[in-house]
Amino acid sequence: xxxxxxILVFILFSSCHQKQSKSSSKPAGYSYGAKNDSAVFYxxxxxxxxxxxxxxTLSEKAFRKAITFDSTFVVGKAIVGxxxxxxxxxxQILKDLNNSNIPVSEDDQLILEVTRITIELFNxxxxxxxxxxxxxxxxxxxxxxxxxxxxxxxxxxxxxxGEYIEVLNAIYGAKPALDSLHKLTTEKQKKIPFFVSYAATxxxxxxxxxxxxxxxxxxxxxINDPKIPQPYVLYGSIYLKMDSLEKxxxxxxxxxxxxxxxxxxxxFKKQIVTKLEITDGND
Numbered sequence: 001x002x003x004x005x006x007i008l009v010f011i012l013f014s015s016c017h018q019k020q021s022k023s024s025s026k027p028a029g030y031s032y033g034a035k036n037d038s039a040v041f042y043x044x045x046x047x048x049x050x051x052x053x054x055x056x057t058l059s060e061k062a063f064r065k066a067i068t069f070d071s072t073f074v075v076g077k078a079i080v081g082x083x084x085x086x087x088x089x090x091x092q093i094l095k096d097l098n099n100s101n102i103p104v105s106e107d108d109q110l111i112l113e114v115t116r117i118t119i120e121l122f123n124x125x126x127x128x129x130x131x132x133x134x135x136x137x138x139x140x141x142x143x144x145x146x147x148x149x150x151x152x153x154x155x156x157x158x159x160x161x162g163e164y165i166e167v168l169n170a171i172y173g174a175k176p177a178l179d180s181l182h183k184l185t186t187e188k189q190k191k192i193p194f195f196v197s198y199a200a201t202x203x204x205x206x207x208x209x210x211x212x213x214x215x216x217x218x219x220x221x222x223i224n225d226p227k228i229p230q231p232y233v234l235y236g237s238i239y240l241k242m243d244s245l246e247k248x249x250x251x252x253x254x255x256x257x258x259x260x261x262x263x264x265x266x267x268f269k270k271q272i273v274t275k276l277e278i279t280d281g282n283d
Contacts, residue, residue: 034076078093140170143164178203
């Protein structure tokens, strides 16, 4: 399964963000069921940290802070369950979600349903519990349907739109996902760091490495901060696909030094090590 599912399936506070405009951090028009502006603010910051900047540690902290402002923020709690790497906590959060009597709107339920299935998937993997062969196809079909409904109703909710495009990549492949990214994003959204970096990722997946690296350079200039891990992860992933393993390794190591919890960087590191071992073994 493509690594992009994790993010779905995942699928996340530093001085550098003082450079960002306040408008990028304002609560979005949609509240996801939160009844407190601070809860919405930190919920959106969590998405910003993980998708735009690859700061998984800060993202989890932001999501956790969001639910401290609203104990009835069910979607927020679910995202904490998807973010945490503590298996015991995740199991308990899923139980709490399944037993919750807090009312959830139909639109919130679209996000909550996908997140709960994601948590179920993570828990099964942690506990080595086999899943039915139809689990992943059914999961992706639900995610596609729910996210499509949500993003067409709330087209300005950029980060759920990002999750939707990742699902399209997982189901249909990189080219249709890249076409959807260009078609579904507004001119303003096209400049959001996640969409710039993910476009480069999709370009590399279809083998257009020249365009991928050019877009990665644009993304790096846009971020313009050596303390942000995502540009290193992006370069590393592209060079990994190009089999430039030494370059890929250097970039991924830089990313992991900045944020050891970056799940994709961890996965890329394992792939690089495996390929390097195979290469050495063939010498």
